[in-house]
Amino acid sequence: MKRVWIILATVAASAVILVIMFWRDREPRYHGRALSAWIDDAKHAEFDAASIYTMDPKWQAASNAIYEIGTNALPTFLKWAFAKDSRPKAAIADWLDMHPSLHFRIRDETEWQTMATVGFELLGDKVESAWPIFVQYTYSEDSEWRGAALTWLDDTTESRIYE
Secondary structure, three states: OHHHHHHHHHHHHHHHHHHHHHHOOOOOEEOOEEHHHHHHHHHOOOOEOOOEOOOOHHHHHHHHHHHHHHHHHHHHHHHHHOOOOOHHHHHHHHHHHHOHHHOOOOOOHHHHHHHHHHHHHHHHHHHHHHHHHHHHHOOOOOHHHHHHHHHHHHHHHHHHHOO
């Protein structure tokens, strides 16, 4: 009887993993790598005050990849920009952060929003097509989303004003 339960538990766990794998949102890919992998590369690029990131090969490769993905990356960036963790997810992420010996991390809303910021920066002038969506969010009933939308508008229009 114990053996039957082990087999059923294994089958159930496998089914759950398969459902998660096939039903999760797919990120755009470039040269076989997911958008988030390119953003991670850009986030870990070497920073040089004189040339900012422009000389780092990781930054250059990520910049080229994001620019090639182009506006196809916008839905993913917008999802990340306005990410909001549920209470259980936030609690689990906090608990995991307090137990680094487990070597397991969940990206929280702040990390997703940081990735969106890097992505918007790498997207360059193509980010302008997201401005109407940012404007829509400025009318949201959620004050955090209104503030985030204004921040995104400010961040993505700032460099365009002086061009």
